[in-house]
Amino acid sequence: MLTRYTLILAAAAALAGPAPSAGQTPGHADTLTLAQVYALARARSPRVAAAVAVADASAARVPGAGLPPDPSFQIGVMNLSLPSLSANMPSSMAPQLQVMQMLPTPGKLGLAEQIAGQSAAIARADASEAWWEVRAKAAMAFYDVYSADRQIAVMEKTVRLLEDFRQVAQAMYSSGEGRQSDVLRAGVEVAKMQAEIARMRAMRTAAVAKLNAALDRPADTPVPAVTLPPLPLAVPSADTLYAWAEATRPMLERGRTGVDQAKAQSALARKEIWPDLTFGLQYGQRPGAMGTERMGSAMVGFTVPIFARSRQLKMRDETVAMSRMAAADLGDMRAQVRSGLGELTADLDRDRTLVALYRSQVLPQAQANVQSAISSYRVGSVNFMTLLDAQMTENQYEQQLYAMLGQYGASLAELEMTIGREIPAAGQLLAEAR
Numbered sequence: 001m002l003t004r005y006t007l008i009l010a011a012a013a014a015l016a017g018p019a020p021s022a023g024q025t026p027g028h029a030d031t032l033t034l035a036q037v038y039a040l041a042r043a044r045s046p047r048v049a050a051a052v053a054v055a056d057a058s059a060a061r062v063p064g065a066g067l068p069p070d071p072s073f074q075i076g077v078m079n080l081s082l083p084s085l086s087a088n089m090p091s092s093m094a095p096q097l098q099v100m101q102m103l104p105t106p107g108k109l110g111l112a113e114q115i116a117g118q119s120a121a122i123a124r125a126d127a128s129e130a131w132w133e134v135r136a137k138a139a140m141a142f143y144d145v146y147s148a149d150r151q152i153a154v155m156e157k158t159v160r161l162l163e164d165f166r167q168v169a170q171a172m173y174s175s176g177e178g179r180q181s182d183v184l185r186a187g188v189e190v191a192k193m194q195a196e197i198a199r200m201r202a203m204r205t206a207a208v209a210k211l212n213a214a215l216d217r218p219a220d221t222p223v224p225a226v227t228l229p230p231l232p233l234a235v236p237s238a239d240t241l242y243a244w245a246e247a248t249r250p251m252l253e254r255g256r257t258g259v260d261q262a263k264a265q266s267a268l269a270r271k272e273i274w275p276d277l278t279f280g281l282q283y284g285q286r287p288g289a290m291g292t293e294r295m296g297s298a299m300v301g302f303t304v305p306i307f308a309r310s311r312q313l314k315m316r317d318e319t320v321a322m323s324r325m326a327a328a329d330l331g332d333m334r335a336q337v338r339s340g341l342g343e344l345t346a347d348l349d350r351d352r353t354l355v356a357l358y359r360s361q362v363l364p365q366a367q368a369n370v371q372s373a374i375s376s377y378r379v380g381s382v383n384f385m386t387l388l389d390a391q392m393t394e395n396q397y398e399q400q401l402y403a404m405l406g407q408y409g410a411s412l413a414e415l416e417m418t419i420g421r422e423i424p425a426a427g428q429l430l431a432e433a434r
Contacts, residue, residue, distance in 0.1 A: 066113030147406030
């Protein structure tokens, strides 16, 4: 009878095998890559489309901002006699034509066009920032799906092993060499693992819903097994990352443009107190003794800032305050970037260290512990509970490894959003694309 138990345990050990290599995905012919997710998000995201539309609208306003107001044209009659409305009076004119054109103070139109161009640049930066945020959100959901898939695969392998262990315990109990508590404990562990699989499948469904939301698809759109992209083992230094962020992060570009725009608005406000000129031409005609008499007039006018203390000077105060706000906003953005870089690089360092530790020490030792427990159980030197605990510990460590790999990828995507550019997967890799 003991030979039979030994064969069953040997089969269970063979089924366990070595731990799947990091980055390996279940064997599906149809898989989804992160590059495909990015392409779909850029093409389908409503948020990105809305931000691009706003940028296009802002750009369309730029050409007209540097032009003077449209001229006004009037046509009418003048000095008609009452009540007959006849043009037979000496001062009557019919028709009377008048054209008026307002010309702002020199420099105002140039500043207005500059400010409109800066508004368009801010809108473009907002559109780029929206894309990076959507990209990061989609990547995080993608890595959640990857982590769930790999943990489910580990759990299903463990359930098969636990079923074999339960058969061994049942056989030994039937032969009088085992305890009923061992059979019950094995059944409890199988039920717990099945419950964990159900929970993890629910988490995958939630991650799929988030991914589909980023791709503007129905929440229940099926998502196949995902392919882990190559993950770089190391990232540049914090100083290099911040320099990249200053050069390419749309949010910081928006902040710098906002500061420049506030300066232009301040310069424009200082010109508002200077009067705008208005030029006009007038033509009229009336019947005379020698035929039609034609008359022309020219006029020039200008605005008078009689409410300068409450209007034009207050506009200057407003732009000074807006300049302070823009500078403060830019400082806050830079602080957010520095803080984000610090947190993300720390998270990446932690996950990188733990992944290496789990691969080199934790998992190999856990697997060796399982093999030792199987060998010891065969000869009766350890009880069944020790064997179960060893197997469940290995299961836990494998799940943690894949959770850390998924978290590493998500942190990397967030880091790319923070600096506004991709980090190339060059040199040594934490995980290769599988």
